[in-house]
Amino acid sequence: MDIPAIFLWVLFAVWGACFGSFFNVLIYRMPREMSLIKPGSHCPLCKHKIAIWHNIPILGWFILGGRCANCKEHISIKYPVVEFLGMLLGFIAALLANGDLVKCIALFWLIVTLIPIFAIDFKYLLLPDTVTVGGILLGFALSFWSIGWLTSLVGIVVCGGGLFLFSFICSKIIKKEGMGFGDVKLLAGFGAIMGAELAGVSLIIGATLALAVTIPYRLFTKKDMKSPLPFGPFLGLAAPISYLFGDDLLNLLYFYLL
Numbered sequence: 663m664d665i666p667a668i669f670l671w672v673l674f675a676v677w678g679a680c681f682g683s684f685f686n687v688l689i690y691r692m693p694r695e696m697s698l699i700k701p702g703s704h705c706p707l708c709k710h711k712i713a714i715w716h717n718i719p720i721l722g723w724f725i726l727g728g729r730c731a732n733c734k735e736h737i738s739i740k741y742p743v744v745e746f747l748g749m750l751l752g753f754i755a756a757l758l759a760n761g762d763l764v765k766c767i768a769l770f771w772l773i774v775t776l777i778p779i780f781a782i783d784f785k786y787l788l789l790p791d792t793v794t795v796g797g798i799l800l801g802f803a804l805s806f807w808s809i810g811w812l813t814s815l816v817g818i819v820v821c822g823g824g825l826f827l828f829s830f831i832c833s834k835i836i837k838k839e840g841m842g843f844g845d846v847k848l849l850a851g852f853g854a855i856m857g858a859e860l861a862g863v864s865l866i867i868g869a870t871l872a873l874a875v876t877i878p879y880r881l882f883t884k885k886d887m888k889s890p891l892p893f894g895p896f897l898g899l900a901a902p903i904s905y906l907f908g909d910d911l912l913n914l915l916y917f918y919l920l
């Protein structure tokens with residue numbers, strides 16, 4: 663489906679800001695095992711409920727002058743920053759999709775969810791179900807207008823099952839817990855969105871990125887090489903790359919191999 667590009671730019675930028683607003687809630691509450699819905703947005707100090715017009719992404723913080731309307735406590739600048747980042751990433755997704763609505767939704771999801779993946783996995787080694795299971799559901803729904811539901815389903819089973827089996831076998835060999843189940847669900851979601859082949863490319867790019875960054879970082883900071891590695895951010899970064907260029911990369915690979 664082709665839609666005027668500028669319409670998609672604005673629409674997905676606004677959606678990005680709204681997602682950013684939701685991610686603020688997710689990033690704060692998920693690691694603390696709090697409900698995402700109840701209670702509604704409130705000041706953490708005086709519990710004063712935040713009015714709807716003060717909850718408008720980015721603008722709300724400026725209307726309030728960065729302080730709670732009730733107790734005047736400072737509200738962290740990171741809230742509007744995350745919302746702005748969501749807006750920027752939403753815009754970038756729409757730009758890259760080149761007027762294709764289905765591609766735009768898929769790219770939007772892959773790029774915007776990098777915010778909670780980075781914010782939560784690096785700190786807590788967790789990936790929220792909203793992002794991982796959400797990706798599986800969205801990918802499968804979108805497949806009816808893109809790769810087809812069967813390819814999507816095979817992608818979910820092969821990627822999720824494959825990575826689960828791999829990490830299970832590894833954990834038996836090294837006798838330590840292997841990859842987190844969050845990573846398994848995240849890759850299953852990529853399989854749902856782009857099919858098993860391109861999701862496999864994401865896995866290879868993600869693993870390469872993870873090793874290329876983590877080994878030098880741990881050598882430099884003298885951190886324990888065996889401590890668990892947050893894999894989600896690297897896998898997440900690899901996904902839009904693979905979604906956009908995976909076919910070209912595979913063609914290049916086949917060309918040199920065959």
Ligand SMILES: [Zn+2]
Nearest residue numbers: 705708730733
């Ligand atoms: Zn307050």
